[in-house]
Amino acid sequence: xxxxxxxxxxxxxxxxxxxxxxxxxxxxxxxxxxxxxxxxxxxxxxxxxxxxxxxxxxxxxxxxxxxxxxxxxxxxxxxxxxxxxxxxxxxxxxxxxxxxxxxxxxxxxxx
Amino acid sequence: xxxxxxxxxxxxxxxxxxxxxxxxxxxxxxxxxxxxxxxxxxxxxxxxxxxxxxxxxxxxxxxxxxxxxxxxxxxxxxxxxxxxxxxxxxxxxxxxxxxxxxxxxxxxxxxxxxxxx
Numbered sequence: 001x002x003x004x005x006x007x008x009x010x011x012x013x014x015x016x017x018x019x020x021x022x023x024x025x026x027x028x029x030x031x032x033x034x035x036x037x038x039x040x041x042x043x044x045x046x047x048x049x050x051x052x053x054x055x056x057x058x059x060x061x062x063x064x065x066x067x068x069x070x071x072x073x074x075x076x077x078x079x080x081x082x083x084x085x086x087x088x089x090x091x092x093x094x095x096x097x098x099x100x101x102x103x104x105x106x107x108x109x110x111x
Numbered sequence: 112x113x114x115x116x117x118x119x120x121x122x123x124x125x126x127x128x129x130x131x132x133x134x135x136x137x138x139x140x141x142x143x144x145x146x147x148x149x150x151x152x153x154x155x156x157x158x159x160x161x162x163x164x165x166x167x168x169x170x171x172x173x174x175x176x177x178x179x180x181x182x183x184x185x186x187x188x189x190x191x192x193x194x195x196x197x198x199x200x201x202x203x204x205x206x207x208x209x210x211x212x213x214x215x216x217x218x219x220x221x222x223x224x225x226x227x228x
Contacts, residue, residue, distance in 0.1 A: 004153075032215065034216070042221075043200075043202055043219040043220060043221050043222045044154070044202075044219050045219070046216060046218070049216060088153050088154070092215065099144070099156065099217060100156075101146075101153035101154045101155070102153050103151075103152055103153045104152070104153050
């Protein structure tokens with residue numbers, strides 16, 4: 001079983017809609033969870049981090065964490081064409097290999 | 112605050128040649144990471160340094176890849192000899208602490224795009 005999995009893309013949503021990105025992880029001892037955005041040809045940039053169960057909101061972005069289900073998600077409200085990118089889920093498992101990345105989900109926001 | 116610096120930005124070599132990449136982390140960051148990102152995939156950790164010691168190099172192909180971080184600041188990653196499958200983006204990242212603490216965040220450099228022909 002892969003350590004960090006994300007819903008396969010590409011995901012297409014119309015402008016103004018809510019985009020929902022999902023991530024599951026295998027290590028129950030994982031402590032910290034991150035969402036990175038990566039534009040084509042660019043390096044990953046941190047959008048949000050979350051450490052406790054529940055929701056965390058930052059502007060149009062909401063991260064949701066459920067440790068019992070080993071699930072973390074990212075919601076993007078009022079999606080804009082500029083949100084079109086690949087979204088990477090990263091998990092800090094707090095052991096030898098700290099940050100493990102998922103394969104990414106490519107999001108396209110259609111005008 | 113300056114970000115993570117990497118050079119070169121692009122490199123094209125032929126298989127069996129050698130290549131080296133350089134990274135300078137954010138000032139004061141103790142931990143430095145090298146990732147390999149193949150097109151369409153997420154970054155894969157190659158090696159992690161804390162100061163000038165290796166924390167994790169379990170996924171580094173040691174028969175051809177080597178890395179060092181002298182004086183606990185900048186780092187070089189070398190491939191010798193290169194194979195076609197080494198074509199990828201090599202990302203360097205750094206974090207302030209050990210990388211294990213809750214809340215630890217890593218910041219990425221612009222990456223080096225390697226094409227092996």
